[in-house]
Amino acid sequence: MRTARRLACALTLTAAALACHPAGADELNALIWCDHADPALLQPFEEAHGVRVNVKEYEGTGAGLAIVEQSRPGDWDVMVIDSIDVRRGVERGLFAPLPEDRLPLADLFPEVRFDEHTTVAGKRYAITEKFGYNTVGFNRTKVDPAELRSLKALLEPKYRGRLAIYDYYLPVMGMAALAVGKRTSELSADDLPAIRDVLLGMKANARLVGEVAASQTALATGEVDILVGGGEWVTAGLARENPALDFVIPDEGAVLWSQSLAMFADSPRPELALEFIRYVMSPEGQARLATSSCYWGMPANRQAALTDEEKRILRFAEQPAFLARAQPYPAPDEALDRQMQDVWTEMLQAR
């Protein structure tokens, strides 16, 4: 009995200690995408501030928000999130306003500020940190880029079995919309039948529909010659080992993806969280994030301290032209989102 009482006592004390344990002042907890897990990005910040950055990777805003909802208030300090989904976090009361005067907003490519997504009621809740294009990635030794000038080329029978499709419905459906002459910002349910037809045509030529690693591997190993939805995020990181991998922006345009960094409203270390955001947005932080080992992408900050070689690989000089032809990520409301996902599901199930 005494042993049982001791055990109960010990358990109670342990539980109390766990419940009351304050979040470490020398730690920062970040809910991130895989590119932020690169030690080359995190270590300089950790050393400069004498803190440890704890990261948890997630994929998909729904999954990320579920992690936050299952956490205790104050568990997280910063979050990387799809720019188009920043409002979802703001509506749930998750994010704190950011002081614009302490952020390098003026240095951002104007086209990727996305104030319509990252600000609410005049307050800034996130800042775009990285962007790129969902377009057509390909192997230059297998495919002539001139053949890919039009997105409709992806439906041609000669590409049967040579395509991989990036497994994310919003950008790829955005590309399908571009192929039929629709603007991604104006999509409605009426556009879905035409988009569906394009998707089914692509699926007929596809060998696989893969997430980041699978589609990248398929292109890199020669399993496929073309990646629908690919872009610099697939080819740039592999450019040194496989310079044949490239991307093209077809005449119809490409879909512009972007990710943002936000600070949690209940962060117990708001100043440190803001410092982290400022670090990631600094020229050095931007260069490290842009060339992260997980995937490369364009830094949102034009002053990013990239080398000439890195700029060449990212096609930095061509960005104004690319941005002029790119269209934003589709940002559907709840009803259209579900319909779009259902069309995507139909495409995945098509034989």
Add this chain to the structure above:
Amino acid sequence: MSRLVPWLTVGPAVLWTLLFFILPLVLMAWTSLQPLQGDGPGLGNYVAFFTNPSYWRALVNSLEVTALVTVLAVLLAYPFAWVLAEQVPERWQRLALVLAILPFWTSYLVRSYSWLLVLAEQGVVNGALVGAGLLSEPLRLANTRAATVIGFVHFFVMLLTLTIFASLKQLSPSYRKAAADLGAGPLRTFVYIVLPLTLPGIMVGAFLTFVLAIGDYVTPQILGGNTELLMPQLIMLQIGRRGDFPLASALSLILMLVVTVAYLGCARWLRLERV
């Protein structure tokens, strides 16, 4: 006090089951009745499943793949278990079993990716077939349903081997001697004596294979190339971006219902104490 003893004994197990099985199940059922946005509880998510052909196609795909995997795994595991139990000397059986389950020791994820490399266009299988002149063009193996089935079968053959081996070892040699005394040949003895008596081991292994395979997300996602959706993939699709946990819960409960029906279908053979 003596009346309390049984309750105190089973109490922790009951509490555990209530907290970690019944309560989550009830919560999941309740969640499945909620819409993602808007009105109150209803059967909308279940209606969506039965009215959307792409959704129930996922269930059909899952059942087809799982049934094929289960049958193939049984057909491969039984002879293997029989050789282990009957042909390998007693002192080597333990080592042989360890070797048989060695692949269990590697990460499931690593094993799946390894299969992808083996089955790829420039992988070991195609390399050997093309190199030997048996094929002019490599076969399309990776990113297909066949790849999913191969990955599953490789994994579950080991599991089935264990359950069938245990059944075979429990079989008294007297049965076979008696059958031989009565004039039965090896084949008749196997068909009428050994097979029926090892059926519980087969069924337990087959049921576990069915349950584990139908709920698995990793193998079809990696090896199947997402060229068709199975139920776990459809469930994950709802969660990924949209965070549609109500629909994901409804789909999960439908999957659980299928598993329950499978259990009821083979319950009379699932006598775990025999394994």
